[in-house]
Amino acid sequence: MLFLFETILNFTFGTSVQAKKMKHLTDPLILTFLVFWIIKFYLFGMQRATLRISRHHNVEWRGFGELLLPKWYKISWIFIYGNYVVLMLIAIIIDWKIALILAFFSWVLSSVLPIPYRFLYRKVFRKRTDEIIVLEPQIGRALKEMLEGTGF
Numbered sequence: 467m468l469f470l471f472e473t474i475l476n477f478t479f480g481t482s483v484q485a486k487k488m489k490h491l492t493d494p495l496i497l498t499f500l501v502f503w504i505i506k507f508y509l510f511g512m513q514r515a516t517l518r519i520s521r522h523h524n525v526e527w528r529g530f531g532e533l534l535l536p537k538w539y540k541i542s543w544i545f546i547y548g549n550y551v552v553l554m555l556i557a558i559i560i561d562w563k564i565a566l567i568l569a570f571f572s573w574v575l576s577s578v579l580p581i582p583y584r585f586l587y588r589k590v591f592r593k594r595t596d597e598i599i600v601l602e603p604q605i606g607r608a609l610k611e612m613l614e615g616t617g618f
Contacts, residue, residue: 511581
């Protein structure tokens, strides 16, 4: 993503200001934004995977499919809001054009990047169904069958 960002900056600002703009790529705010975005993308993919599993089995996501999400999933809001806060800080402290480019490309990448659902989330979902089986065996078994029916 840094190479893509560097290319966009070269095209946008030209070579005369390239050195000045490139020093910002290693700025802690930019790196913090990238870390927040990667975590947010991972958590977004997790929710998306539960939606796909629910739709595949024709069950409601709210109240049933969302049970596949781990208990700690609520921290995703920290990264969603944190991502935008860091983006605003980049606009204020570094340059609003860089913040705009980051926002645009994070949105585009979130839309087009394929998410390897099974590889990333299989263990998380299996562990969650095992936890639910202990508390509510019938619901846990139904969730486990849903996972097996979709290859998770």
